[in-house]
Amino acid sequence: MLVNNRVSGINDGSCLGQNYDGTGVLIGIIDDGIDWTHPDFKNLDSTTRIKFIWDQKNDTAGNKPQPYNYGQEWNSIDINLDFCTENNNLMNDHGTIVSGIAAGNGLCSGNYHGVATNADIVFVSLNFNDNIHQTIVDAVNYIYAKADSLHEPCVINASVGDYFGSHDGMDLQAQFIDNMITADSGRAFVCAAGNEGGYPFHLGYTVTKPDTGFTWLTIPAGNPIDIWGDATNFNSIQFSIGADTVDLTNNIFAFKGTTPYRTVSQSLAGVLHDSIMSPYNTVIAYVQLQSFLVGGSYNLQYLISPNAGNYYFRLTTTDTTVYSARFDAWDFRFDTGSLPSSIIFPDMVHYIANDTLQTICTSFQCSDKAITVGSYNNRNTFTDDCPVDSFHYDPSITVGALSGFSSAGPTREGMMKPDITSPGEWVISPGVLSEMAFVNSLGCGNHTCKIAAGGCDLLASGTSMSSPSVAGIAALYFQRNPTAGWYSLKNCILNNAREPDTLTGSLPNVYWGYGKIDACAALRCANTGI
Numbered sequence: 431m432l433v434n435n436r437v438s439g440i441n442d443g444s445c446l447g448q449n450y451d452g453t454g455v456l457i458g459i460i461d462d463g464i465d466w467t468h469p470d471f472k473n474l475d476s477t478t479r480i481k482f483i484w485d486q487k488n489d490t491a492g493n494k495p496q497p498y499n500y501g502q503e504w505n506s507i508d509i510n511l512d513f514c515t516e517n518n519n520l521m522n523d524h525g526t527i528v529s530g531i532a533a534g535n536g537l538c539s540g541n542y543h544g545v546a547t548n549a550d551i552v553f554v555s556l557n558f559n560d561n562i563h564q565t566i567v568d569a570v571n572y573i574y575a576k577a578d579s580l581h582e583p584c585v586i587n588a589s590v591g592d593y594f595g596s597h598d599g600m601d602l603q604a605q606f607i608d609n610m611i612t613a614d615s616g617r618a619f620v621c622a623a624g625n626e627g628g629y630p631f632h633l634g635y636t637v638t639k640p641d642t643g644f645t646w647l648t649i650p651a652g653n654p655i656d657i658w659g660d661a662t663n664f665n666s667i668q669f670s671i672g673a674d675t676v677d678l679t680n681n682i683f684a685f686k687g688t689t690p691y692r693t694v695s696q697s698l699a700g701v702l703h704d705s706i707m708s709p710y711n712t713v714i715a716y717v718q719l720q721s722f723l724v725g726g727s728y729n730l731q732y733l734i735s736p737n738a739g740n741y742y743f744r745l746t747t748t749d750t751t752v753y754s755a756r757f758d759a760w761d762f763r764f765d766t767g768s769l770p771s772s773i774i775f776p777d778m779v780h781y782i783a784n785d786t787l788q789t790i791c792t793s794f795q796c797s798d799k800a801i802t803v804g805s806y807n808n809r810n811t812f813t814d815d816c817p818v819d820s821f822h823y824d825p826s827i828t829v830g831a832l833s834g835f836s837s838a839g840p841t842r843e844g845m846m847k848p849d850i851t852s853p854g855e856w857v858i859s860p861g862v863l864s865e866m867a868f869v870n871s872l873g874c875g876n877h878t879c880k881i882a883a884g885g886c887d888l889l890a891s892g893t894s895m896s897s898p899s900v901a902g903i904a905a906l907y908f909q910r911n912p913t914a915g916w917y918s919l920k921n922c923i924l925n926n927a928r929e930p931d932t933l934t935g936s937l938p939n940v941y942w943g944y945g946k947i948d949a950c951a952a953l954r955c956a957n958t959g960i
Contacts, residue, residue, distance in 0.1 A: 455905040462555065464525045481506050500557075532587055545949075588897075650743045663753040671689045674741060718735075926948055927948055
């Protein structure tokens with residue numbers, strides 16, 4: 431990763447004439463937890479590099495940070511005295527790996543280290559509850575406040591997120607975070623694009639008179655269908671939910687019934703209840719519909735409750751006005767299988783397929799203030815910690831190619847996302863020591879061991895692993911330019927990405943953003959604004 435991102439020349443001084451390691455910069459990590467006992471997060475004298483840990487999930491003691499008044503907080507003194515109980519939960523590999531990529535110093539194994547090896551660390555162990563949008567905002571505010579108290583520039587890494595919402599960066603969570611990023615110089619926010627690349631859970635198109643289109647959902651029960659559109663002309667689109675008998679084995683297809691067509695304005699006042707009736711006047715499913723006006727956008731939600739039988743359900747659109755409008759919808763239940771031809775089922779002439787675009791996470795990942803990171807293949811070999819057969823090689827991995835899981839843009843408003851890409855597939859970084867010791871006690875066998883040589887690090891993949899290396903590079907940038915703003919940092923990263931190659935194609939694009947990050951070129955960049 432250090433070689434691919436051209437970080438090594440910064441660490442050893444060959445790029446800029448002096449070495450940079452993140453000294454005097456705070457890296458904030460928002461994740462599931464961290465093994466604070468890992469040597470990669472300690473100094474040579476065994477004191478911790480972690481300034482503060484806030485465990486939002488642990489609400490049993492009195493040391494609650496204010497003004498939040500929940501969870502537990504420990505400072506570096508508490509950590510050095512082993513008072514911290516944050517890693518009682520051993521399921522902290524994700525946050526430990528992410529932290530190691532951004533800031534691990536390699537003291538444990540000597541084989542692997544992160545980007546900003548001497549940066550200070552603040553870690554927030556996130557409470558993944560129903561109020562996660564607020565807990566993330568609290569975590570961002572907490573980290574920036576700690577940076578201010580330490581008088582250090584700060585970059586936050588958030589390898590977290592979900593896929594439902596407006597996908598335009600205009601939701602309240604994104605707006606709160608934007609305001610904190612721009613409130614002072616020396617602040618940046620880096621986040622993972624998401625791991626749903628190639629999965630067709632997005633549907634979006636412009637509905638014009640007299641077009642009628644439909645798309646199937648194969649498993650109707652569960653979360654509501656999430657539909658978004660700009661307020662201008664969106665009320666001209668009419669939606670309904672229908673049911674079809676679909677027997678792919680015997681090529682039997684038949685339309686069975688539908689709800690009345692509804693516009694978004696009809697359900698703004700409250701929940702509407704409809705039923706899909708069969709030709710035999712029996713209830714196939716109950717359908718609830720509700721709409722919300724969110725800023726300048728409408729959010730339309732359908733909840734389908736099947737009553738009897740086995741059906742595919744169709745989301746249908748039409749427009750009877752002269753105004754055309756676009757909508758975008760996200761649902762993991764859109765049909766991903768084979769479709770009948772229009773000869774077998776004539777209705778298929780109206781079918782509109784879902785697609786694999788706009789699969790990035792939905793909130794701050796879509797903000798222009800955030801640096802949103804996609805993933806490409808880092809390596810295809812590694813040596814594990816097993817006593818025999820320890821060398822692994824995967825010829826199916828093309829080093830430098832886009833990871834199949836890396837989510838694609840753009841945002842719903844057409845903004846280029848992701849912004850940049852960094853290695854996120856087969857990256858090696860610290861894991862929870864006690865968990866790795868337990869895994870090793872079970873024996874490796876069948877090349878299943880993902881513990882790297884030295885016993886301190888794990889092999890991991892995901893845009894969660896590509897994002898923290900960019901956060902580490904941002905920390906190096908702030909060490910060199912401590913009073914720079916988010917806009918200068920983003921300008922230098924995006925406009926100094928590596929040259930396009932045969933794998934990236936023409937840049938920028940919705941898969942690679944502006945391309946593969948080049949840390950050396952970014953730090954040489956003149957601050958010309960964005």
